[in-house]
Amino acid sequence: xxxxxxxxxxxxxxxxxxxxxxxxxxxxxxxxxxxxxxxxxxxxxxxxxxxxxxxxxxxxxxxxxxxxxxxxxxxxxxxxxxxxxxxxxxxxxxxxxxxxxxxxxxxxxxxxxxxxxxxxxxxxxxxxxxxxxxxxxxxxxxxxxxxxxxxxxxxxxxxxxxxxxxxxxxxxxxxxxxxxxxxxxxxxxxxxxxxxxxxxxxxxxxxxxxxxxxxxxxxxxxxxxxxxxxxxxxxxxxxxxxxxxxxxxxxxxxxxxxxxxxxxxxxxxxxxxxxxxxxxxxxxxxxxxxxxxxxxxxxxxxxxxxxxxxxxxxxxxxxxxxxxxxxxxxxxxxxxxxxxxxxxxxxxxxxxxxxxxxxxxxxxxxxxxxxxxxxxxxxxxxxxxxxxxxxxxxxxxxxxxxxxxxxxxxxxxxxxxxxxxxxxxxxxxxxxxxxxxxxxxxxxxxxxxxxxxxxxxxxxxxxxxxxxxxxxxxxxxxxxxxxxxxxxxxxxxxxxxxxxxxxxxxxxxxxxxxxxxxxxxxxxxxxxxxxxxxxxxxxxxxxxxxxxxxxxx
Amino acid sequence: xxxxxxxxxxxxxxxxxxxxxxxxxxxxxxxxxxxxxxxxxxxxxxxxxxxxxxxxxxxxxxxxxxxxxxxxxxxxxxxxxxxxxxxxxxxxxxxxxxxxxxxxxxxxxxxxxxxxxxxxxxxxxxxxxxxxxxxxxxxxxxxxxxxxxxxxxxxxxxxxxxxxxxxxxxxxxxxxxxxxxxxxxxxxxxxxxxxxxxxxxxxxxxxxxxxxxxxxxxxxxxxxxxxxxxxxxxxxxxxxxxxxxxxxxxxxxxxxxxxxxxxxxxxxxxxxxxxxxxxxxxxxxxxxxxxxxxxxxxxxxxxxxxxxxxx
Numbered sequence: 001x002x003x004x005x006x007x008x009x010x011x012x013x014x015x016x017x018x019x020x021x022x023x024x025x026x027x028x029x030x031x032x033x034x035x036x037x038x039x040x041x042x043x044x045x046x047x048x049x050x051x052x053x054x055x056x057x058x059x060x061x062x063x064x065x066x067x068x069x070x071x072x073x074x075x076x077x078x079x080x081x082x083x084x085x086x087x088x089x090x091x092x093x094x095x096x097x098x099x100x101x102x103x104x105x106x107x108x109x110x111x112x113x114x115x116x117x118x119x120x121x122x123x124x125x126x127x128x129x130x131x132x133x134x135x136x137x138x139x140x141x142x143x144x145x146x147x148x149x150x151x152x153x154x155x156x157x158x159x160x161x162x163x164x165x166x167x168x169x170x171x172x173x174x175x176x177x178x179x180x181x182x183x184x185x186x187x188x189x190x191x192x193x194x195x196x197x198x199x200x201x202x203x204x205x206x207x208x209x210x211x212x213x214x215x216x217x218x219x220x221x222x223x224x225x226x227x228x229x230x231x232x233x234x235x236x237x238x239x240x241x242x243x244x245x246x247x248x249x250x251x252x253x254x255x256x257x258x259x260x261x262x263x264x265x266x267x268x269x270x271x272x273x274x275x276x277x278x279x280x281x282x283x284x285x286x287x288x289x290x291x292x293x294x295x296x297x298x299x300x301x302x303x304x305x306x307x308x309x310x311x312x313x314x315x316x317x318x319x320x321x322x323x324x325x326x327x328x329x330x331x332x333x334x335x336x337x338x339x340x341x342x343x344x345x346x347x348x349x350x351x352x353x354x355x356x357x358x359x360x361x362x363x364x365x366x367x368x369x370x371x372x373x374x375x376x377x378x379x380x381x382x383x384x385x386x387x388x389x390x391x392x393x394x395x396x397x398x399x400x401x402x403x404x405x406x407x408x409x410x411x412x413x414x415x416x417x418x419x420x421x422x423x424x425x426x427x428x429x430x431x432x433x434x435x436x437x438x439x440x441x442x443x444x445x446x447x448x449x450x451x452x453x454x455x456x457x458x459x460x461x462x463x464x465x466x467x468x469x470x471x472x473x474x475x476x477x478x479x480x481x482x483x484x485x486x487x488x489x490x491x492x493x494x495x496x497x498x499x500x501x502x503x504x505x506x507x508x509x510x511x512x513x514x515x516x517x518x519x520x521x522x523x524x525x526x527x528x529x530x531x532x533x534x535x536x537x538x539x540x541x542x543x544x545x546x547x548x549x550x551x552x553x
Numbered sequence: 554x555x556x557x558x559x560x561x562x563x564x565x566x567x568x569x570x571x572x573x574x575x576x577x578x579x580x581x582x583x584x585x586x587x588x589x590x591x592x593x594x595x596x597x598x599x600x601x602x603x604x605x606x607x608x609x610x611x612x613x614x615x616x617x618x619x620x621x622x623x624x625x626x627x628x629x630x631x632x633x634x635x636x637x638x639x640x641x642x643x644x645x646x647x648x649x650x651x652x653x654x655x656x657x658x659x660x661x662x663x664x665x666x667x668x669x670x671x672x673x674x675x676x677x678x679x680x681x682x683x684x685x686x687x688x689x690x691x692x693x694x695x696x697x698x699x700x701x702x703x704x705x706x707x708x709x710x711x712x713x714x715x716x717x718x719x720x721x722x723x724x725x726x727x728x729x730x731x732x733x734x735x736x737x738x739x740x741x742x743x744x745x746x747x748x749x750x751x752x753x754x755x756x757x758x759x760x761x762x763x764x765x766x767x768x769x770x771x772x773x774x775x776x777x778x779x780x781x782x783x784x785x786x787x788x789x790x791x792x793x794x795x796x797x798x799x800x801x802x803x804x805x806x807x808x809x810x811x812x813x814x815x816x817x818x819x820x821x822x823x824x825x826x827x828x829x830x831x832x833x834x835x836x837x838x839x840x841x842x843x844x845x846x847x848x849x850x851x852x853x854x855x856x857x858x859x860x861x862x863x864x
Contacts, residue, residue, distance in 0.1 A: 050590070051636040058590060134602035136588065136595060152598035207637035228638070228646055229812035230723070256721055256810040264705050264720040265810075268713050422585030422825045430594065441592055462594040 037544040039236075039249035041525060042271045046278030047257045048229040052210040054195035055128035055135045060277050060535060061255075065232060066192040068251075068539045070219040071116065071241075073102055073174075074189035080351050081448045081533060083186040087116060087218075088174075097181030097484050104172040107241045110198050110218045118168035120196040125166050126150070127202070128193060131157065140193040140446070143182040181484055184449035191447060220246050220540045229255055234539070247543040259394075263288065266520045275519030276531055282395040285336040285518070293520045298349045300445035300533040301515040302342055302453065303335075305388075305403070306428075309508050310467045311437045312383050316375045318507035321438075323372035324406045327512055328365040334398045337518045341365035342511035344497045345443075345457070346450040349514075349533045352490030356450050362503045363511075369409060376410045383437070386414045390440040391424040399512070400440065414438070428465045439465065442515065445534060450493045451481060457500060457508060468508030473499050554853065558846070565842045572838045573624060576831050577617055585825035587633040607633050607828075620831060629832035634824050640832035643817055648836070650723055651806070651813035655799030657729060658737030662794070666741040667787065670748025671780065677753060685745065692742035701735040701808045721810040732809045736802055740794050744787055751783040758782075785855055792848030796841035 049062035057066060073088040085091075088102040108116030125144075128135045129151045141147040145165030153160045165177030178185060188194065197209075198216040205214040212226040220243065221234035234251040237243065254271055256262040259281030262274040274280075280288055288294055305325075307318055327341035340348050343360035350356065376382060388404065390396040397418060404414040419427060427433045428441065443463075445452050455461055458477055459469035473496055480492035500506055521529050528543045588603045589595050595603070604610040608619065623630050629640035669689070673682040692700075708731060709720040722728045755761065756779055764774045803815030814833055821829035 048635070050634055053636065056636045131602045132606070134599070134606040136590075136599060136603075138599055138602075139596050148598070151602070210637060227812065228643075229816060230810075254722065254810065255812075258808050258810065260702065261705065261721050261808055261810060264710050268710050268720050270719055270721070421823055422589075423583070425586065425589050425592070426584040428592070443592065462596055463592070 037524060037546070039247060039544060040252065041248060041250075041273070041522075041542070041544065042252040042254065043276075044262050044265070044271045044274035044278065045232055045253045045255050046262070046274075048255055049232075052215070052223070052226070054192050054197060055124065055133055055137075057192055058136050063192045064277060064536055065223075065234070065253075066195060067536055068219060068221045068234060069217045069223055070192070070195040071108060072190050072192075072195055073104075073121070074186055075538075076187060076190045076448065076532060076534070081187065083189065088189075091186070093186075097183065097185075098178050100176045100178070100185060101169075102174040102176070104174065105241065106172065108218060109239060109241070110216050111222055111237060111239075112198070112201075112216050114198070114200075114216075115171070116196060116218050117171040118174040119171070120199065121174050121194075122166050122168040123199050124196045125194065126161055126164055127197070129164060130161070135193075137193045140188065140191060143178050143180065143185060143188075145177045145179050180481065183481065183484055183486070183489060184447050184451060187449060188447040221251065224250070231255060242540070246540045248539055251539055260284070263520065266293075272522040272525060273519060273529060276517060276521075276529075276535065276537060280518050280520065282334075282336070282398075288518075288520065289336070291520065293523060293526065294518070295521045295526060295529075296337060296516050296518050297531045298340070298347075298533060299515040299517045299535055300347050300349055300448065301442055302345055302347045303339070303440075303442045303512045303515060304342070304345070305510040305512060306432075306439050306441055306466045307508055307510065308432045308436050308438070308465075308467055309506075311434075312386070314379045314382070315506055317379045317382055318510070319505070320372040320375040320379070320410055321407060321412070322363060322501075322507050322510040323368045323375065324410050325403055325510060325512065326365075326367040326406060330399055330402055331513055334402060335395065335513065337516045339513035339516050342513050344501050345509065345511055346453050346493065346497060347445070347514040350445075350450050350453075351448060352450065352486065352493065355487075355490040356493040357497050358494070360501065362505075363501060367406070369406075372410060382411070384412050386412055386437045387417055387435055388414045388438045388440070389417045389419060389424065389427050389436045392418050392420050396440055430462065430465045431467055432465050438510075441465065444515075448533065450490070451477070454480075454493055454496050466508040468506065470499065470506060554850075558850070561846050561849070565839070568842060569624070569835060569838060570621070572834060573621060573831065574617075576834045577620065580825070580827050580830055581613070583825075587825040587827060590634065590824065603633075607631065609633075620828075624835055629835070630828040632821075632826055632829050634821070634826040634829070640829055643814065643829065644832065644836055647812055647814045647817060650811055651799055651802060651815055653729070654723070654732055654736060654802050654805070654811060654813060655795065657733035658740070658798050658802070659791075659795050661733055661737035662740035662744055662798075663791070666744030667748050667784075669741075670745040670750075671752055671775070671783075673745065673749040674752035674756065674783075675775070677749075682749075686749065689742040689745045692738045693746070695738075697735055697739060698804045698808060700738050701732070701805055704731045704735050705808075721808075723809070723811040723813075728809075732805050732811060735809075736798060736805045740798065743790070743794070747787055747790060748783060751786050752779060755779045755783045781855060785852070788848055788851050788855060792844045793841070796837075796844040799840055799844075800837040 045061045047061055049057065049059060049065060051057050052062055052065060054066055054070065057063060071087040073086060074083045075086040077084040087105055087108050089105045090103045092101045094101065104118055110116060125141060127133055129138050129141055129147055131151060131153060138151045146160065146163040150157065150160040150164050167175045169175050201214060201216040202209045208214055212223045215223050217223060220237060220240045222237045224235040225231060225233040232253045236246055236249050256265055257278060263281065263284060265271045266274045312318055331339045331341060343363040344357035346353060346357045388400055390400050400416045404416060407414050427436050428439055432439060443453060443456065454477060456463050457468055458464065458474045476492055476496045480489050483489050498505065500508065501511065517531050517535050524544050524546060525542055527545060528541055529537060531537050588600060608616060632638045632640060669685050673685045676682050705720050708716045709718045717727055718731050719728045761774060761779060764778055802813060803819045806813040806815040817829060818833045821833065
């Protein structure tokens with residue numbers, strides 16, 4: 001009897017488990033999988049954008065969403081990222097570069113039917129500058145007359161607002177007055193900070209105007225859905241001025257920030273692109289590089305080690321430390337995305353790069369340990385105990401360990417201190433904390449001129465984390481921006497690079513490599529899904545072709 | 554019973570005040586600036602604008618007082634990093650996901666764990682017992698992030714066509730299966746072991762022998778007399794575990810890209826988003842307090858002696 005009852009219980013239990021398993025296994029997933037060329041693609045935005053307000057957005061996700069749902073005055077096109085007309089059909093540069101007048105197209109429209117006017121831009125830019133909005137990127141407008149004064153105003157703010165050098169002369173003419181000639185101002189216009197917002201919508205919904213239900217946009221795509229931390233879906237706006245040239249009907253976007261999950265979602269066919277924002281997991285690079293869907297493009301960004309020159313004061317030691325680093329080996333064995341070894345700070349791809357940052361004989365890609373040791377011997381009181389501060393994102397520790405090993409040949413005992421991001425930023429300063437001798441960092445360009453990079457190492461730069469200050473260097477930068485001629489300016493930039501990284505260079509930082517952007521793209525869109533040097537993609541140009549046979553993936 | 558619940562609820566107030574105080578102090582002790590999110594430094598005047606906007610330039614006691622007032626008027630304030638979003642929005646939009654994930658994981662843990670433990674106890678030292686306990690031990694020992702990765706690899710990728718589970722997200726019911734299993738496996742194993750242990754002990758009790766001697770049906774003895782008493786330790790453990798499943802699922806949310814509050818919690822701590830950290834800490838502490846309260850009430854139902862002692 002008892003045996004039988006026990007059996008009943010056993011069966012009951014097993015049935016429960018089986019039932020659960022069967023329910024769990026039934027059904028087929030159809031979550032966003034698209035294989036046919038139906039004009040619908042799914043991409044991975046990677047992370048939740050902190051804001052979709054052009055005035056407040058600061059990260060790559062927001063920037064890419066905004067560039068596809070809003071219409072900029074100027075777009076950057078071609079390999080050189082030359083400024084080309086977008087919403088502004090033409091412009092005049094007057095007063096030796098101190099005034100720029102934009103002429104707007106007549107067919108710019110907001111999604112509610114309102115025309116896009118010069119007043120929209122005047123309103124938007126002044127809004128971003130207003131102290132009440134407290135925009136992080138207000139500094140983007142610094143070259144405009146009166147911009148910094150208004151942004152930092154404590155009283156008489158209205159008067160200061162009126163003095164800002166941006167004025168809508170009429171509906172289609174926008175006049176901008178600059179404090180100094182700014183050769184890269186036109187390139188800068190393509191940055192999302194300079195996009196227009198729709199005043200009635202902003203005023204009606206306040207901070208909630210960017211929600212999908214409220215937002216009014218003026219670009220090729222509309223924000224169809226924004227489920228926070230989950231998805232952002234865009235849908236083609238048929239009434240956009242050039243809608244006929246846009247092939248995609250819909251771009252669904254997931255937010256998968258975990259690199260491995262994102263790759264798995266790609267391999268399961270749930271997303272058609274991942275990595276362009278957020279990258280690919282470094283530990284999987286050797287495998288992913290072999291996939292036909294792997295794509296790699298140069299980025300306008302430099303990976304480097306900064307030196308706190310107050311703690312490592314001898315220039316020969318800094319030169320020796322730079323020469324001891326085998327950058328090619330770091331790229332081949334650790335970073336593994338065919339980055340270019342850097343012998344200067346201005347990254348490859350920058351207009352004028354070959355002049356500004358020519359191949360350096362002094363800093364070969366594989367380093368020069370013999371010369372490094374010679375230089376180290378000339379150091380009177382070498383600093384042999386070095387604290388190397390890095391942040392805890394994947395990949396940095398491995399590079400730090402390699403560098404630690406390379407420096408040990410110089411008799412330097414480097415201690416690696418890994419910190420989480422916010423704490424790491426505090427250690428950077430500027431000025432860096434006293435205990436920081438060397439730190440890992442990267443610099444990603446905002447606009448396409450070497451000024452955006454070289455300005456970092458001036459004495460008063462807010463991003464100079466090395467305590468380096470050389471008046472000769474600062475004077476050269478002033479000289480560079482006073483010449484409107486590109487070739488001449490590049491020559492001056494080249495002198496600045498030489499001052500930092502030449503055989504007699506001060507070496508406040510040790511360049512490692514120029515970044516590449518790595519991603520996985522379904523073969524059907526790989527031809528047309530292109531990233532520019534600023535890691536931005538233009539969805540109006542994406543055309544779905546034949547999916548050459550990875551449908552089983 | 555009502556008096557007991559009211560008293561317990563009343564005592565949550567000082568607990569929440571203490572939680573707010575410690576979170577407030579600790580968050581401000583660690584280095585970091587909520588407005589600096591990248592290697593770009595925030596210019597001084599812009600930093601001032603931001604501090605002014607979010608009231609961070611007030612003295613700490615003013616900020617603290619404002620915050621406490623906010624909590625008790627159910628206004629948890631704006632996020633410092635996610636511009637234009639309030640902590641209330643985040644809780645309203647994302648807490649349901651975490652609650653559902655935690656609830657499903659708990660359901661899986663209880664529905665599978667308790668019967669498994671019972672089976673093992675009833676057939677102690679049999680092959681079935683050893684197999685069940687082997688898997689329980691393994692399930693208990695493997696961390697959830699590894700379980701999650703393995704589940705995705707096998708059930709969404711390798712055999713994705715057969716099972717039809719997506720790798721990530723929280724939309725269709727299929728997408729909810731793997732995360733719930735990954736999160737619930739550890740507690741399931743724990744419940745199974747716990748049930749087995751207490752069940753074995755209960756079955757040795759005199760009153761079970763008495764029940765048997767009186768000729769009661771075995772099924773009734775197990776279901777009514779043994780199970781009920783065996784469940785008391787399970788219930789004790791279930792309260793904190795439920796709290797943990799709802800609040801501590803950030804690893805699973807991260808791996809499966811589930812838009813729950815756990816994901817926000819971690820991003821907020823690393824990004825120094827003070828108001829989000831505070832708001833979510835208060836919310837999570839309330840959940841743990843409530844879970845424990847529910848456990849105490851269940852005690853009363855399962856064991857009348859404790860009920861009498863309290864009222």
